[in-house]
Amino acid sequence: MAQKVAITGNEAVALAMKQINPDVVAAYPITPQTEIVQIFSTYVNNGLIDTEFVTVESEHSAMSATVGAASAGARAMTATSANGLALMWEIVYIAASNRLPIVMPVVNRALSGPINIHCDHSDAMGARDSGWIQLWSENTQEAYDNMIQAVRLAENPNVQLPVMVCMDGFIISHAMENAEVLPDEVVREFIGDYTPQKTLLDKENPVTAGPLAFTDSYFEFKRAQAEAMIQAKPYVLEVAREYAKVSGREYGLFETYKLEDAEVGIVVLGSTAGTAKNVVDKLRGQGFKAGLLKPRVFRPFPAEELATALGHLKALAVMDRADSFNAFSGPLFAEITAAMYDSGAQTKIVNYIYGLGGRDVGLGDIEKVYGHLARIAESGKVDQRLNYLGVRE
Amino acid sequence: MANLRELSKEDLFLSSGHRMCAGCIAPVVVRMMSMAAAGRNVVVGNATGCLEVATTIYPYTAWKCSWVHNAFENAAATISGVEAAYKALRRKGKVKDDYKFIAFGGDGGTYDIGLQSLSGAMERGHDMVYVCYDNGAYMNTGIQRSGATPKFADTTTSPAGKVVPGKTQWRKDLTAIMVAHNIPYAAQVAPGHWNDFITKGAKAIDVDGPAFINALAPCPRGWRYDTADGIEMCRLAVDTCIWPLYEVVNGEWKLTYKPKQKRPVADFLKAQGRFRHLTDEMIQEFQAQVDRDWEALLKRCGEA
Numbered sequence: 001m002a003q004k005v006a007i008t009g010n011e012a013v014a015l016a017m018k019q020i021n022p023d024v025v026a027a028y029p030i031t032p033q034t035e036i037v038q039i040f041s042t043y044v045n046n047g048l049i050d051t052e053f054v055t056v057e058s059e060h061s062a063m064s065a066t067v068g069a070a071s072a073g074a075r076a077m078t079a080t081s082a083n084g085l086a087l088m089w090e091i092v093y094i095a096a097s098n099r100l101p102i103v104m105p106v107v108n109r110a111l112s113g114p115i116n117i118h119c120d121h122s123d124a125m126g127a128r129d130s131g132w133i134q135l136w137s138e139n140t141q142e143a144y145d146n147m148i149q150a151v152r153l154a155e156n157p158n159v160q161l162p163v164m165v166c167m168d169g170f171i172i173s174h175a176m177e178n179a180e181v182l183p184d185e186v187v188r189e190f191i192g193d194y195t196p197q198k199t200l201l202d203k204e205n206p207v208t209a210g211p212l213a214f215t216d217s218y219f220e221f222k223r224a225q226a227e228a229m230i231q232a233k234p235y236v237l238e239v240a241r242e243y244a245k246v247s248g249r250e251y252g253l254f255e256t257y258k259l260e261d262a263e264v265g266i267v268v269l270g271s272t273a274g275t276a277k278n279v280v281d282k283l284r285g286q287g288f289k290a291g292l293l294k295p296r297v298f299r300p301f302p303a304e305e306l307a308t309a310l311g312h313l314k315a316l317a318v319m320d321r322a323d324s325f326n327a328f329s330g331p332l333f334a335e336i337t338a339a340m341y342d343s344g345a346q347t348k349i350v351n352y353i354y355g356l357g358g359r360d361v362g363l364g365d366i367e368k369v370y371g372h373l374a375r376i377a378e379s380g381k382v383d384q385r386l387n388y389l390g391v392r393e
Numbered sequence: 394m395a396n397l398r399e400l401s402k403e404d405l406f407l408s409s410g411h412r413m414c415a416g417c418i419a420p421v422v423v424r425m426m427s428m429a430a431a432g433r434n435v436v437v438g439n440a441t442g443c444l445e446v447a448t449t450i451y452p453y454t455a456w457k458c459s460w461v462h463n464a465f466e467n468a469a470a471t472i473s474g475v476e477a478a479y480k481a482l483r484r485k486g487k488v489k490d491d492y493k494f495i496a497f498g499g500d501g502g503t504y505d506i507g508l509q510s511l512s513g514a515m516e517r518g519h520d521m522v523y524v525c526y527d528n529g530a531y532m533n534t535g536i537q538r539s540g541a542t543p544k545f546a547d548t549t550t551s552p553a554g555k556v557v558p559g560k561t562q563w564r565k566d567l568t569a570i571m572v573a574h575n576i577p578y579a580a581q582v583a584p585g586h587w588n589d590f591i592t593k594g595a596k597a598i599d600v601d602g603p604a605f606i607n608a609l610a611p612c613p614r615g616w617r618y619d620t621a622d623g624i625e626m627c628r629l630a631v632d633t634c635i636w637p638l639y640e641v642v643n644g645e646w647k648l649t650y651k652p653k654q655k656r657p658v659a660d661f662l663k664a665q666g667r668f669r670h671l672t673d674e675m676i677q678e679f680q681a682q683v684d685r686d687w688e689a690l691l692k693r694c695g696e697a
Contacts, residue, residue, distance in 0.1 A: 023481035026474055052481040054473060057513030061470035064463055064510065068438070068474025071461050073488075074481055076474070090464055200459040200475055201488050203434045210462035211449035 009140045009172035014039035016147035019187035023074035026054035026065035030084040031117045032169040033107040059084035063091035070100035073199030082109035082123045096131025101154035102162040109169040110357040118358020119169040125322035133163040134299040141179040143167040151191045168271040253302040254295045262291025264373035268319040279366040307343035314377035319352045354389035411455035412447040416613035416620025419526045421584045429594025438472030440498030441465035443533040466506040469514035472496040476519045494521040500541035501531040515574040515603045522597045526610035536615040540565040546667045553670040571605040578604035580640035585627030617666025629661040634687040648694040
């Protein structure tokens with residue numbers, strides 16, 4: 001029987017890791033991910049699981065040891081935030097290129113500098129081109145559910161890509177929420193036994209992992225990697241369908257909220273989607289046709305599906321909790337507008353950069369965005385494409 | 394110990410035709426470690442460097458055992474992950490055979506950029522051997538100075554110029570740094586003394602816990618000697634006491650070879666193009682430092 005519990009995001013992720021019982025976890029503490037490592041180590045040291053827990057001296061070594069373990073055929077995981085992910089950077093790319101099915105919770109936190117421990121998406125957004133699948137979570141429940149689905153998705157023989165499970169630092173990681181957790185045996189049965197296609201620990205079939213690929217082969221490796229990501233989308237949905245059977249909770253590439261008949265809408269990732277849904281309800285009560293789309297799967301990027309879901313809107317605001325510092329827009333805006341352009345949609349689109357370094361985003365802030373969209377919908381003109389929300393200027 | 398003729402018949406984990414330069418001693422280091430590991434299942438980890446790039450140009454490989462390369466600075470962390478996987482999978486009954494784990498890195502990947510990764514792996518106590526093949530510079534990228542480059546050496550980033558005569562600093566004592574990690578086994582070896590090398594290699598592999606071996610690996614391009622003279626360079630380094638052969642077992646220092654007659658450092662320095670610019674004063678300064686280090690080592694080993 002599934003159980004309703006009061007649990008923080010970090011506790012839920014650590015619990016999911018316990019239920020997954022990976023062969024190897026190599027991790028290093030960093031705020032706000034630290035609790036995951038702490039809680040997990042108590043599971044190990046109390047004999048509740050039989051994971052080999054490698055207490056590395058840095059995140060660079062965390063990802064390096066995880067790559068080593070996965071190359072040796074282990075179900076291997078790590079976890080990080082912000083600067084920790086930045087320190088891993090070099091190896092994050094190698095993990096994807098080597099097609100290692102590593103699962104890594106990323107507790108989203110602002111990248112330095114200035115140093116700041118609070119939530120934004122600059123860490124995971126920076127890794128958007130690293131070749132990892134990215135699943136984003138709105139709350140504790142989704143973080144837990146994404147963790148369990150991530151294992152099955154990463155290890156699918158047709159996918160074989162690492163997966164980041166993103167959850168907002170502090171807002172989700174440290175907030176107590178009600179969530180439904182599955183019994184251990186249901187999780188274990190759902191993820192199944194892992195049988196690697198190749199392993200370093202097979203003396204009859206030695207492998208050379210990570211060779212030098214010159215101009216005559218590198219491009220083919222990268223093309224194959226690109227194809228794996230292109231082909232991953234149906235498996236994301238397949239795993240979600242299977243997960244719905246055991247959990248009763250349904251997941252897609254994204255979630256829409258009152259979007260079908262909406263005239264204006266916003267696209268927003270993570271916990272802010274929860275805030276925005278409240279605003280949508282309020283505006284709907286006033287007869288204003290507001291809607292929302294919350295991406296769950298940012299990699300692979302579901303361009304056609306997003307354009308289809310958003311194309312009827314008169315005005316759209318894409319909200320980015322990370323800046324690209326490209327003098328144009330945040331990362332989510334750039335990709336959504338590219339998808340919309342391709343579909344021929346006539347929607348007017350603006351970008352809002354918000355919540356950097358944990359800057360609070362209230363109902364009033366979101367209402368302002370919808371107000372801006374109402375003006376654009378009425379005039380049919382975008383006055384200002386790039387906007388910063390809730391900042392002193 | 395078998396004799397060299399018998400050892401040469403062993404099925405080594407690094408094949409011939411590996412594409413390393415003629416006269417390079419790094420593959421000799423690897424093949425001696427393979428002789429030391431004879432009869433065991435081995436997984437090799439390799440830092441980015443000459444050895445890695447030359448031996449695994451896709452779609453070819455010179456490695457007959459399983460081998461993993463990740464990046465430059467993380468061979469120790471990577472093989473520690475492999476070892477952790479082995480422990481877990483063995484415990485769960487998914488791996489039945491015994492395996493040993495050996496990481497190879499050059500001095501750049503070990504003394505410098507990979508030092509933190511190595512230190513962490515040694516401190517955590519993984520059952521692995523890390524072998525540094527020390528050729529005294531970043532040879533793969535074209536002979537740049539490293540923390541292992543001897544003082545005065547002419548490299549492409551410490552050129553012997555009109556004002557600065559090559560590298561201005563002494564080498565770092567990496568073997569002693571590894572000993573300070575309280576690991577059960579650390580040793581210095583040079584392939585000119587093959588029996589000493591293979592004996593230590595086998596001890597390192599069989600010891601329970603982390604072991605470190607610092608292996609001298611002359612480079613004909615960087616050192617500028619004739620390609621036939623690599624082993625002679627090793628012997629000169631050992632007999633001048635520039636590269637002493639010793640082991641440290643559970644903190645006990647032991648000299649494993651004492652030259653009958655200590656040769657002057659000039660014999661080593663003058664045999665190589667990288668030291669061609671040295672003046673007599675510089676050679677004297679070099680000699681004085683080697684003498685001090687040798688005396689200190691003799692004391693540590695209870696020989697003085």
